[in-house]
Amino acid sequence: MAMIEISALLLVLLAVLLAGGVWIAISLMACGWVAMQFVAGGIPAGSVLATTIWGNSASWTLAALPLFIWMGEILYRTRLSEEMFRGLAPWLNWLPGRLMHVNVLACGIFGSVSGSSAATCATVAKIALPELKRRGYNEKLALGSLAGAGTLGILIPPSITMVVYAVAANVSIIQVFLAGFLPGLLVMALYSGYIAVWHLLHPEQAPPAEPKMSLREKLRESANLIPCMLLIALVFLSLLLGWATATECAAWGVLGSFGIAWWSGSLTKEAFWASVMGTTRITCMIMLILAGASFMSTSMAYTGIPAALAAWVDSLHLSPYALIAALTVMYILLGAALDGISMIVLTTAIVIPMIKAAGFDLVWFGIFLVLIVEMAEVSPPVGFNLFVLQTMSGKDSNTVALAALPFFFLLVAAVAIITVFPQIVMVLPELAFPK
Template identity: 45%
Template structure:
């Protein structure tokens, strides 16, 4: 019973420090230090000797070098014409689908996710192009906003994904297998979104008004040409990983080089673009690294205090079935998603949830995709869903209206979570085919 009091005390400290608005990095360090000092009476000198090696070990892994590279690639892309070419290329190709240009939100976000790795960047970049165009052409605003909110979160699921790298390092699983595991679920959920748009458009044709002349074969060919730089970049990055030619870290560096070459050849690279993209990537990468250091220390501290073991033992007393455990974790992550962003959710929860999942017999690769879907749900969950606030800023619309518009897509993602839980082969089939055990 005393051990459960320790677990409750640690949880109380987390709520206290984060509720006071302390930075996540500082909050996790404070929780760890106070917990060790108060609950097991560890001397501060001893805590310091534990912290030093953890800081070095958790911030110098070779796999982590992929994070700043993929972030930098995304920041450069944000400052080029790739997003404009994406919309221009997709427009004639989606004309014949019910819903027409609304599908550019879905397809554009899925394609951009494959070269960016960030949900916020995907939503902001695609939204800057599609939202004004769709509003100008008379498309229903609710479906425009909702489809972008849902599809923008695909930046986390479709590789290369920064959160996959973070999970892979912490859970000690293959990042390349994680990348492969995210492809089919990403396509499935994008398919759910497009199917929903088509059904709504067939039932209520006014949501996607008919416009303009039917695109010619020449228009479609020009659309394909506009998409070629994006297709080339995706092929180089993902092809190098899945073929085994390069590791994710090496491929990230190649991606940066190819992106720089494209911006240089097209005359878009200048001192301002280089400086702004580099500084933004350093800022984001340092934030992620700091959170991972503090989370690694908290994970070690929880091990000293036996928190994961005690919580696992307490849950095991309920004799939950594997599906009941997943249902419980789903509720836990939805609640966490109301208050935390993706990296924080991952690093704070894994020391507790990963042992439970492994004990229940789930594949850690599968759980990585499940966790990322939970984080995607958090992106469109109030009160601090990042995609919701990005859309509010883009559209100058009330947050309540954005939340209502995103609700159907939240439910569709929940259906996606249910599908991968009932049929885990959706996640595991492709990595098993590419990387035979």
């Protein structure tokens, strides 16, 4: 069968399985198993399944995921969620959308220390969703903003995805990190702008405004945020100054969250075990999906579909901007079946020479690629943030996907902006490393 026919078959099979209510991880593994049947040479699918799942699961880096989730679970069971919103409400009351902007701000802050889209989305959603629902905010917009803002975990440095790209493309990791700051702020501004416009167009769906406060009252309310901000500062500085790895920082975060829970008087036996069980459920869900995605990614690599798609784009001999548009479409299609790191690893060898020939800077292309991976995180059927929010909110996949759709298009707009104005990406790396 031709590559196009195999790709169409796999996508249809995945859609049918998901529509039939089959577990996401099992659906991905089933598609990977079918893909292996088209591989020449009789490579045993069972052996690939076992080695791939073990190799991708036995990762020290992934140990940060359950730790950051546990940190969020502990903080969720303290009074921090209420105190966070109490502290931020007076300062955001003048903005259309008010506390809905907390999703974007919190994901931006937490993403700067977690480096993981799933961990950022899960942790902030655990705290924000119940509080926003209790205060009467639109649940669909809350889900969509969390799905979109959760992707900031891989855009705002440090980011595992950026490290993978820098190694694959043989460029400076520090330069790629520096290049991600301003695009991260750009995406946050786009998200907050959309939230503000949405509330201006739908004023009847906004909850009543919080009572006005004096500056002294605002500062007094914000004092409740001090423990949380100190914890974030500790985790961030430990990572930034090289005192600890991401996993070690996550462990310090758990320890600090226990300290906050003890200080607030909410560290009880019941709360402790509830946080453990909540972390176990979410981690098992995420790890099982990662296992299925890793097997499907490996199977796709064996079929040669990603490399063939990249080679086909190369054969078109497009102009620079047309090439970027074609690569955007290509990666969005790949994102329907592959996780972000697999997309980078499987296509870099072919795409990088094309980018060099077109005259684009490889550091700039790294941020472009991260933004495309962010799109994959919020686009069905394999949008990982959608899976996380689907599990945490209890909503069906279609509801979460439709809620995230506007934020997907905002990421498309961000790609267009950095393509037209590449200095948004390059100004910080060029200042730090003048040529």
